[in-house]
Structure formats: C-alpha cells, structure tokens
Amino acid sequence: MSERDLYRLAALTGLAGGVLTLIAVARRAGLLPENGFTHALAPPATALLLLTLTALYLCQRRESGRLGLAGFALNHLGLSGLFAIEFLTHAVLQYQDAATREAVLTGPGRPYFLVAALTFLAGVLLFGAASWRAGVLPRGALALYMVGLSAAALRAAAPEWLYLSGLITGSLGVLWLSVALLRDAGRPALVTA
16 A cells, blocks of 8 residues: 555545544434444544544654654544543443443543543644644644644533534544545655655
C-alpha cells in the first residue's frame, strides 16, 4: 500500500469516525433510539480516529516540531483511554444496574477516567496549538477541533449540553480535517513528508 493510499484510508476513517460520533450524539440527545446497535457505534468512532490523528501528525511532523510530537502522543494516549471508556460504557456498563454503574464510575474507575480525560484535553490543546503554528492544516478546522474536543474532554465536569455541543463541534472539525487530508492525499509534498 502506498503512502497516498494510507493517507486516503486515514481520511476515510476520520469521516466515518466523525459521522459515528454525530450518531452517538443524536442517540444521547434522544433523537435516535437507545438500543444495542446504536450503543455499539460509539466505541468504533473513537478507535477510527486514532488512524486519522496519526495521519494528521505525519503530514505536518516537520512543521509542528517537538510540540507537535508531544501533542500527538498525549492526544493519542488520551483518545486510546477514551476508547477504553467508551467500550466499557457501551459494552459492559449499560447492562448493569444503576447502583453497579454508579459504583464503578464514582469508585475505582474514577481516577482512570479523570487521567484519560485530562490526557486527552492536554493532547488536544498541544496538538492543536502545534498544528496552528505549523500552518499545514486548515485553521478553521483546527479551531473547531480544539474548542469542541476540549469541551467534550470535560464530560464529567460539564453540563450535558456543553458536552454534546463539544462533540458536535469537535466532530465537525474532524470531518473538515479529514476532507482536507483526503483532498491533499495526492499532493506530492504530503506523500513525501
């Protein structure tokens, strides 16, 4: 597989992950039914974005420098932690009674959830700042990404409307970045970066 094809694949996974995140928001907002199928769509959304984030870093790794690498690493670790949380939430906890769910979320799981959220928040902000400085990716998309996913990272402390608004805004940023990555996949400078 060529690098061009890998960038295209990463862009397509970003589009799929962004759309699946919007579907999860619609389910959470009551616009789609709560069932096993709609719950099963949430964890893959996060997992798909890992490949997209990697491609976004690689296409600007020289320009984003060490700050970009640090932001990428923290963003990737945080996103991986969020995938684990999404999996636990949608594949395990939804089948538990309310008391068991509450015990896990406020007991031994709470520090892990907090570390994953703070790591993701730091990664989003550092990666966004480095990407902004690098000037390779569309700045409007980066602004949506940073503002939206920062609000989404504060899920435990933010009101539901802010969390869902953050997911929508962040998803729009991811979709825009994915379209830019798809469009630029054939650009020689991107492929040889």
